[in-house]
Amino acid sequence: MTAPVRLSDFENAIADALPEGALLDELMAKGLPHRRVEAWKWTDLKTVLSRFPAEAGEVILHASREPDAVAKLEREPSMIMPRLAAALGGDCAVYELADGETLNLDFIGSATGHRIVSVTVPAGVEAVLHESYQGGKGSFANIAVNITVAEGAKLTRVIEQNAMPNSALVVTSGLSLGPEASVEQTTLGFGAKLARLETHVLHSGEGAKLSMNGAYVLGEGLHLDQTSNVRHAGPNGETDELFKGAVAKGGRGVFQGKIHVERAAQKTDAQMQHRGLLMDAGAEIDAKPELEIYADDVICAHGNAFGAIDEDALFYMRQRGLDEASARAMLTCSFLAEPIEKMNHEGLREALLERLTDRLETL
Amino acid sequence: MLEIKDLAARVETEEGDGRQILKGVTLTAPKGEVHAVMGPNGCGKSTLSYILSGRDGYEITGGGATLVGADLLDMDPEERAANGVFLSFQYPVEIPGVPTLTFVKEALNAQRRARGEDEVTAPVFMKQAREAAAKLGISNEMLKRPVNVGFSGGEKKRMEIFQALMLEPKLLILDETDSGLDIDALKVVAEGVNALRSPERSMLVITHYQRLLDYLKPDVVHVMADGKIQATGGPELAHELEREGYDKYVGAAA
Numbered sequence: 001m002t003a004p005v006r007l008s009d010f011e012n013a014i015a016d017a018l019p020e021g022a023l024l025d026e027l028m029a030k031g032l033p034h035r036r037v038e039a040w041k042w043t044d045l046k047t048v049l050s051r052f053p054a055e056a057g058e059v060i061l062h063a064s065r066e067p068d069a070v071a072k073l074e075r076e077p078s079m080i081m082p083r084l085a086a087a088l089g090g091d092c093a094v095y096e097l098a099d100g101e102t103l104n105l106d107f108i109g110s111a112t113g114h115r116i117v118s119v120t121v122p123a124g125v126e127a128v129l130h131e132s133y134q135g136g137k138g139s140f141a142n143i144a145v146n147i148t149v150a151e152g153a154k155l156t157r158v159i160e161q162n163a164m165p166n167s168a169l170v171v172t173s174g175l176s177l178g179p180e181a182s183v184e185q186t187t188l189g190f191g192a193k194l195a196r197l198e199t200h201v202l203h204s205g206e207g208a209k210l211s212m213n214g215a216y217v218l219g220e221g222l223h224l225d226q227t228s229n230v231r232h233a234g235p236n237g238e239t240d241e242l243f244k245g246a247v248a249k250g251g252r253g254v255f256q257g258k259i260h261v262e263r264a265a266q267k268t269d270a271q272m273q274h275r276g277l278l279m280d281a282g283a284e285i286d287a288k289p290e291l292e293i294y295a296d297d298v299i300c301a302h303g304n305a306f307g308a309i310d311e312d313a314l315f316y317m318r319q320r321g322l323d324e325a326s327a328r329a330m331l332t333c334s335f336l337a338e339p340i341e342k343m344n345h346e347g348l349r350e351a352l353l354e355r356l357t358d359r360l361e362t363l
Numbered sequence: 364m365l366e367i368k369d370l371a372a373r374v375e376t377e378e379g380d381g382r383q384i385l386k387g388v389t390l391t392a393p394k395g396e397v398h399a400v401m402g403p404n405g406c407g408k409s410t411l412s413y414i415l416s417g418r419d420g421y422e423i424t425g426g427g428a429t430l431v432g433a434d435l436l437d438m439d440p441e442e443r444a445a446n447g448v449f450l451s452f453q454y455p456v457e458i459p460g461v462p463t464l465t466f467v468k469e470a471l472n473a474q475r476r477a478r479g480e481d482e483v484t485a486p487v488f489m490k491q492a493r494e495a496a497a498k499l500g501i502s503n504e505m506l507k508r509p510v511n512v513g514f515s516g517g518e519k520k521r522m523e524i525f526q527a528l529m530l531e532p533k534l535l536i537l538d539e540t541d542s543g544l545d546i547d548a549l550k551v552v553a554e555g556v557n558a559l560r561s562p563e564r565s566m567l568v569i570t571h572y573q574r575l576l577d578y579l580k581p582d583v584v585h586v587m588a589d590g591k592i593q594a595t596g597g598p599e600l601a602h603e604l605e606r607e608g609y610d611k612y613v614g615a616a617a
C-alpha cells in the first residue's frame with residue numbers, strides 16, 4: 001500500500017460535492033489520476049488541475065434535439081473519471097438514434113463541470129453522431145459518453161476537439177458493438193491545456209467492424225492524449241486504426257492504443273498505426289501501441305513512427321516557387337489528411353479537411 | 364543570360380569537415396543557347412545545379428552567379444524560381460498526398476504573385492496543361508496522381524519536363540535527365556526539351572553521356588572535372604569525350 005496522496009484544493013472541492021461512499025473513499029485515497037499511474041503517465045491530470053480554480057460550474061450541452069429520456073445510469077462505470085461524471089454530472093441524457101439521423105452534441109465547459117450522455121443505435125439503423133468539445137478559460141469538463149451500436153447498425157461518429165489553451169477536458173467514451181455492427185469514428189483534435197480523449201470499444205458480438213481514425217495538430221502549450229482500448233470478445237471482428245498528428249514546438253501529443261483479442265475472438269483482423277510529425281525542435285509526442293492476443297488464428301499488426309518534414313521535398317517545392325511556409329503547410333496537410341480521407345461521409349469529410357487546413361494556416 | 368564566375372563552394376560533410384567541391388567554375392550561357400556540361404561522376408555537376416537553385420548545405424567560398432543580371436546566390440530558392448530558375452532534378456522527389464496538377468498550379472501562381480503578375484485562371488491553366496501533357500504523352504490520370512509518387516524513372520523525368528513547360532523558366536537546368544531512360548523515353552524527353560528551346564531561355568544540360576546530346580544539339584559543350592570547367596568547345600567536344608573519355612581532363616586536374 002502506498003501512502004494516501006495529498007489532495008489539492010481542486011480535488012477537495014470535488015470531494016466535498018460527493019456523497020459518502022466508495023467513490024469518495026477512492027478519491028480521498030488516490031486523488032485524481034496523475035503521472036505515476038501507468039495509464040496516465042503522460043497526462044498528469046492531478047497536477048494540471050491543481051492550478052485550476054476550484055469553482056463549480058457545468059458542462060453546457062447544446063444538442064440538435066431533446067433527449068429521448070433522462071435517466072439514472074443503469075450500470076456504474078469502473079474507472080474514476082466516468083464514475084465522477086456519473087456521480088456529479090446529473091442524470092444521463094439518453095438518445096436513441098433514428099435511421100438517417102444526425103445528432104449533434106456540442107459540449108462547452110464552464111468552470112468545473114461533469115456530464116454523462118448515452119447514445120443507442122438500434123438494430124439495423126444507420127446514423128451519425130457529431131460531437132464537438134470546447135471550453136471557456138479555466139474550465140475543466142469531465143464527460144462520459146456511452147454508445148451502444150446494436151446488431152447490424154451503422155454509426156458514423158465524428159469528434160471535433162477545438163483548441164482550448166486555457167481549459168482541461170477529459171472525455172471517456174465506451175462503445176459496445178453488437179454482431180455485424182459497424183462504427184466509423186474520426187477525431188480531429190487541436191488540444192487543450194490538458195485534453196484526454198479516452199475510448200473503450202468492445203466487439204461483443206461476431207463480425208463487428210470498427211474503423212477508428214484521427215488527426216491532431218498541437219501548437220505551443222497544447223496537449224492532447226488519445227488513449228484507446230479495443231477489446232475483441234467475439235470472432236470475425238475487424239479493427240482498423242490510423243492516427244496521425246503534427247506537433248509544433250511546445251506542444252505535446254500522446255497516443256496510447258491497445259488492442260486486446262480474447263481467446264474466443266478467432267479470425268480477428270486488427271490493425272493499428274500511429275504516425276507523428278515533429279514540426280520543430282521542442283515538440284513532443286509519446287506513444288505506446290500495444291497488442292494483447294490470446295486467440296491463435298488472427299491477423300494483427302501495429303506500427304508507430306515519428307518523423308520530421310522531408311527536407312528534400314521542401315526544397316523541391318520551393319525550387320518550383322512555393323514559399324517555405326506554404327510548402328510546409330502543404331506537406332503537413334497532406335500528411336494529416338490521410339485518416340480523415342478514410343471517411344465515407346463526403347460532407348463531413350470535406351468539412352473536417354477544411355477545418356484542418358484552416359488550423360494549419362493559423363498555427 | 365546565366366553568368367557563373369569563379370564559383371567556389373564547400374559542402375558540409377557528416378564528419379563536420381567542409382570539403383571543397385567547386386573550385387572556381389566559370390561559364391556563360393546566353394539566352395537562346397543550349398549548353399552541355401559533361402563530366403565524370405562525382406566531379407560536382409549536381410552540386411553546381413543545387414547551388415544555382417539554392418539548396419541548403421553549401422558554403423560559397425568565392426565567385427558568384429547571376430541570371431539576367433540578378434544575383435542568384437543571395438536569394439531564397441523560391442525567389443530564384445520566380446526569377447526564372449528551374450532545376451529538373453536528377454532524382455525527382457516524391458510528395459505523397461499532393462496531386463501533380465494542384466502542385467504545379469500552386470507553384471505557377473506563387474511565382475506569378477512574386478513577380479507581381481495576375482494568377483492564371485483555372486481554364487487557362489487547364490488548357491496549357493493539356494497541351495504540355497500531350498507533347499510528352501502524359502495522361503490525365505498521371506497528372507492527378509501525387510507528385511512523382513509511383514512513377515517509373517522515365518515517367519518522373521517526363522513530369523519534370525512537363526513542369527518546366529508549365530513554368531516557362533528563363534534558365535532550365537537539366538541534371539542527368541537522360542539517366543535511367545530507355546531509348547524511346549529518351550526521345551520523348553528530348554522532344555519535350557527541344558520544345559523548350561526559346562530565344563528567351565538559357566539551358567544547362569548536365570550529363571555524362573553523349574546520348575541525349577544527339578537529340579538536343581547543344582550550342583556549346585563544357586567539360587567539367589575536379590570542380591572546374593576544364594574545356595569549352597562546340598558539339599565536336601562531346602564526340603571527342605565519347606571516343607576518348609575524361610582521362611585527359613581528370614589527369615590534368617590531378
Ligand SMILES: Nc1ncnc2c1ncn2[C@@H]1O[C@H](COP(=O)(O)OP(=O)(O)O)[C@@H](O)[C@H]1O
Pocket residue numbers: 374375376377382384402403404405406407408409410411420
Ligand atoms: N552532402 C554532401 N556531403 C558530402 N559530400 C558530398 C555531398 N554532396 C556531394 N558530395 C560530394 O561532392 C562530390 C560531387 O558530387 P556531385 O555534385 O553529386 O557530383 P556529380 O553530380 O558530378 O556526379 C562527390 O565527391 C560527392 O561525394
Ligand SMILES: [Mg+2]
Pocket residue numbers: 408409410453538539
Ligand atoms: Mg549528379
